[in-house]
Amino acid sequence: MELYEPDVAAVPVTTILSALGDEARLEIVRELHRDGERCCGTFDLGLAKATRSHHLKVLREAGVTHTRIEGTSRYVSLRRDELERRYPGLLSAVLATAPTP
Amino acid sequence: MELYEPDVAAVPVTTILSALGDEARLEIVRELHRDGERCCGTFDLGLAKATRSHHLKVLREAGVTHTRIEGTSRYVSLRRDELERRYPGLLSAVLATAPTP
DNA sequence: ACTCATGTTCGACAATCGTCGAACATGCAC
DNA sequence: GTGCATGTTCGACGATTGTCGAACATGAGT
Numbered sequence: 001m002e003l004y005e006p007d008v009a010a011v012p013v014t015t016i017l018s019a020l021g022d023e024a025r026l027e028i029v030r031e032l033h034r035d036g037e038r039c040c041g042t043f044d045l046g047l048a049k050a051t052r053s054h055h056l057k058v059l060r061e062a063g064v065t066h067t068r069i070e071g072t073s074r075y076v077s078l079r080r081d082e083l084e085r086r087y088p089g090l091l092s093a094v095l096a097t098a099p100t101p
Numbered sequence: 102m103e104l105y106e107p108d109v110a111a112v113p114v115t116t117i118l119s120a121l122g123d124e125a126r127l128e129i130v131r132e133l134h135r136d137g138e139r140c141c142g143t144f145d146l147g148l149a150k151a152t153r154s155h156h157l158k159v160l161r162e163a164g165v166t167h168t169r170i171e172g173t174s175r176y177v178s179l180r181r182d183e184l185e186r187r188y189p190g191l192l193s194a195v196l197a198t199a200p201t202p
Numbered sequence: 203a204c205t206c207a208t209g210t211t212c213g214a215c216a217a218t219c220g221t222c223g224a225a226c227a228t229g230c231a232c
Numbered sequence: 233g234t235g236c237a238t239g240t241t242c243g244a245c246g247a248t249t250g251t252c253g254a255a256c257a258t259g260a261g262t
Binding site for chain 2: 219220221222223224227228229230
C-alpha cells in the first residue's frame with residue numbers, strides 16, 4: 001500500500017505555511033528535524049491518537065513529510081531536500097531557535 | 102492614535118506562519134514586497150473592505166507589517182528588518198517566486 | 203486461529219476563521 | 233457647519249479546523 005505524497009512544487013505555499021502554522025504540527029517538525037526519522041507512535045503531544053494521525057496527514061499532504069511503511073508501523077521524516085530546493089531557507093528559518101520568552 | 106504592533110520576537114512563530122498561510126494575506130505581502138509601502142485602499146483583492154481590513158489586522162498583529170497613519174489613510178509596509186533578524190531567510194523563502202499552481 | 207500493537211477512518215462536536223453589509227469614526231475640503 | 237473619502241468595528245453567517253471516542257484495518261507473534 002502506498003501513501004499519497006504530492007510533489008512539493010505542486011503544493012501552494014499557503015498550504016505549507018498553514019501546515020506549519022499549528023503548534024502541534026510544528027512540534028512534530030521540530031522533533032523530526034532534531035531526530036531524523038521517527039515512528040508515528042513516538043510523538044507524545046498530549047493528544048489523542050486520532051488527532052496525531054490527522055496532523056501527520058496534514059503534514060504529509062502538504063509535502064512536508066515522507067512516510068515509510070514497515071509492518072504495522074509508519075516512519076515519518078522531513079522532506080528536507082525537496083523543500084530546500086523549492087523554498088530555500090524556509091525550514092531553517094521556521095526552526096530558528098532563539099530566545100522565545 | 103496608535104496601532105498595536107507587537108515585538109516580532111514575542112510573537113509565536115506559528116502565529117506568523119498562520120498569518121502568511123492565507124492566499125489573500127500572502128498576496129498582500131507579495132505586493133508589499135514588490136512595491137514597498139502601500140496605502141490600504143490600493144489592495145484590490147476582490148474582497149469587501151471589511152475583509153481586507155481584517156486581513157491587514159491579522160498581518161499587523163502577527164508582527165509582519167507596520168502601519169503608518171496619515172490623515173484618513175493608512176500606509177502599510179513590511180517589517181523586513183525585524184523579521185529578518187528574528188527569522189533569517191523566512192520572508193525570501195516564502196516569497197520564492199516559481200511555478201506556483 | 204486468536205490476540206495484541208500500531209495507525210487510520212468515521213462521525214460528531216465546539217471553536218476558530220473568512221466573509222459580508224451596515225454602522226461607526228476620523229480627517230479633509232468646500 | 234455639510235458633505236465625502238478612507239478605514240475600522242460590529243454582529244452575523246457558513247465553512248473550515250482541531251479534537252475526541254469508537255470502530256475498523258493490518259501485520260506480527262504466540
